[in-house]
Amino acid sequence: MSKQTPRKQSARKRPAAKQATSQEAAAQQAAAKQADAAQATGRKTTSRKTPATDSGAGSAEAGGGRVPAPAAAPAPETDGSPAKELSRRRLLGTVGAAGAAGLVVGGAAGAAGVAAAGDDTPEALTTVGSTGVPFRAAGGGHQAGITTPLQAKGHLVAFDLVPGTDRKAAAALLRRWSRTAEELMAGRAPDADTGVALDAGPSSLTVTFGFGHSFFGRTGLTERRPVALDPLPDFSADALDPARSNGDLWIQIGADDALVAFHALRALQKDAAGRARLRWQMNGFNRTPGATAQPMTTRNLMGQIDGTNNPKPSDRDFDERIFVGRDADQAWMRGGSYAVVRRIRMLLDDWEKRSRHDQEKVIGRRKDNGAPLTGGSETTPMRLDANRPDGLPVIPANAHARIAAPESNQGAAMLRRPFSYHDGFREDGAPDAGLLFICWQADPLRAFTQVQRKLDRGDALSPFLRHEASGLFAVPPAAEPGDYVGQPLLEG
Numbered sequence: 001m002s003k004q005t006p007r008k009q010s011a012r013k014r015p016a017a018k019q020a021t022s023q024e025a026a027a028q029q030a031a032a033k034q035a036d037a038a039q040a041t042g043r044k045t046t047s048r049k050t051p052a053t054d055s056g057a058g059s060a061e062a063g064g065g066r067v068p069a070p071a072a073a074p075a076p077e078t079d080g081s082p083a084k085e086l087s088r089r090r091l092l093g094t095v096g097a098a099g100a101a102g103l104v105v106g107g108a109a110g111a112a113g114v115a116a117a118g119d120d121t122p123e124a125l126t127t128v129g130s131t132g133v134p135f136r137a138a139g140g141g142h143q144a145g146i147t148t149p150l151q152a153k154g155h156l157v158a159f160d161l162v163p164g165t166d167r168k169a170a171a172a173l174l175r176r177w178s179r180t181a182e183e184l185m186a187g188r189a190p191d192a193d194t195g196v197a198l199d200a201g202p203s204s205l206t207v208t209f210g211f212g213h214s215f216f217g218r219t220g221l222t223e224r225r226p227v228a229l230d231p232l233p234d235f236s237a238d239a240l241d242p243a244r245s246n247g248d249l250w251i252q253i254g255a256d257d258a259l260v261a262f263h264a265l266r267a268l269q270k271d272a273a274g275r276a277r278l279r280w281q282m283n284g285f286n287r288t289p290g291a292t293a294q295p296m297t298t299r300n301l302m303g304q305i306d307g308t309n310n311p312k313p314s315d316r317d318f319d320e321r322i323f324v325g326r327d328a329d330q331a332w333m334r335g336g337s338y339a340v341v342r343r344i345r346m347l348l349d350d351w352e353k354r355s356r357h358d359q360e361k362v363i364g365r366r367k368d369n370g371a372p373l374t375g376g377s378e379t380t381p382m383r384l385d386a387n388r389p390d391g392l393p394v395i396p397a398n399a400h401a402r403i404a405a406p407e408s409n410q411g412a413a414m415l416r417r418p419f420s421y422h423d424g425f426r427e428d429g430a431p432d433a434g435l436l437f438i439c440w441q442a443d444p445l446r447a448f449t450q451v452q453r454k455l456d457r458g459d460a461l462s463p464f465l466r467h468e469a470s471g472l473f474a475v476p477p478a479a480e481p482g483d484y485v486g487q488p489l490l491e492g
């Protein structure tokens with residue numbers, strides 16, 4: 001990894017003499033300067049309003065998309081073409097993606113903030129908070145949270161319907177959840193708000209809804225259950241906890257602010273009262289946008305750059321691989337995707353005892369910059385056929401990246417969009433930490449199951465992992481204007 005440049009601290013310091021001014025004057029001065037800085041950078045000055053006071057501007061359909069970066073300078077490694085730049089930034093988890101929007105916007109805002117503030121006013125360091133993602137998409141568009149850049153904080157939560165919740169009651173729940181998600185993603189407070197996120201903007205919040213296999217039996221919709229939701233097979237390395245696996249309904253929440261993410265989790269849980277009961281919940285995190293000197297692919301808790309060879313939205317076959325096509329057996333899933341969720345604990349005590357050289361052979365890529373062991377940079381394709389002078393492959397035969405690659409799996413590909421997790425320490429002192437592995441695909445049998453079967457037969461990474469929980473969810477397309485998520489299933 002390239003060395004990071006030291007962060008600028010200047011805008012945060014206040015000279016002692018100025019601190020002595022009256023609180024009121026200081027507050028007025030700060031407000032005026034923040035308004036100036038916000039005007040200069042195009043940021044919203046306040047963003048979270050109660051529905052009663054909000055005029056409706058900024059609703060998800062009407063401009064609730066990403067707040068554009070003022071004169072967004074292209075990130076350093078761009079190839080310049082606007083289309084490629086857009087797909088590069090939109091691409092989650094890959095170079096320039098996870099924090100791209102935040103970093104570019106933040107960079108511009110930070111610079112303007114320092115210039116406008118002089119040296120006595122605390123300024124927002126970035127505009128991460130003002131970035132919004134639309135909830136709705138017309139014409140069978142995808143739900144947010146699939147191709148959205150990775151966020152810094154995530155919650156995964158599964159619910160089971162309570163006895164007596166029939167199809168009609170389930171529909172009412174999805175309608176209520178959709179309304180709440182739309183409000184929150186636009187930076188507005190939902191009904192009976194707790195106030196937890198009052199001062200924050202939408203912070204790239206996404207709320208993504210999915211249906212589990214058991215949902216269909218409970219609601220009398222078994223004929224509408226897609227074949228692709230058939231349970232995943234058992235794998236030899238599984239040590240799954242059924243209580244933390246599957247579920248009737250699944251929600252993925254992601255945001256670049258922990259309070260915004262928790263606020264959404266709590267609001268959605270309260271919405272479910274009387275209709276669905278929490279089954280399991282997991283908390284995850286990723287790099288904070290702007291934490292690295294330049295946008296780069298995130299790292300996992302083993303220290304590897306993780307997400308490099310994800311399919312890219314600019315790939316010819318991206319949609320076909322990741323999203324359900326027009327010929328799907330269930331029309332309500334067209335434009336949707338299937339999420340496989342695995343809680344994978346990392347045996348970090350064992351892993352960290354290995355030399356960097358050994359760790360690199362386990363993956364087949366360098367740890368510092370993610371480049372394949374066959375050379376080049378992170379984005380250089382792996383040369384799986386390259387041999388060392390002694391005739392052995394440069395990328396070992398059991399290297400994780402070799403075994404998982406589409407070339408080794410009849411072209412199978414999935415979009416990996418994980419969160420790391422850390423739930424304290426186990427009795428033996430080992431961290432209870434790892435990856436909330438989430439992957440998206442049009443057909444789980446041909447993507448996740450195909451690849452996991454292969455890994456399960458003995459890739460070099462598996463001895464350092466324990467799969468502890470699992471779920472498979474059908475994630476329908478985004479709600480059309482006026483609809484709620486899953487309406488074509490529940491009312492079709």
Ligand SMILES: C=CC1=C(C)c2cc3[nH]c(cc4nc(cc5[nH]c(cc1n2)c(C)c5CCC(=O)O)C(CCC(=O)O)=C4C)c(C)c3C=C
Nearest residue numbers: 304305306307308309344363401404405406435448451452
């Ligand atoms: C069944 C699918 C996969 C599981 C489960 C999985 C777990 C897992 N992976 C890493 C770390 C890395 N994986 C990398 C690449 C990679 N992994 C999968 C699939 C699964 N990984 C695929 C399809 C690929 C891409 C292969 C390719 O086309 O080259 C890498 C290399 C960098 C990258 O491309 O992302 C790392 C590192 C961990 C730590 C883990 C479980 C905790």
Ligand SMILES: [Fe+2]
Nearest residue numbers: 400401404416
């Ligand atoms: Fe992997």
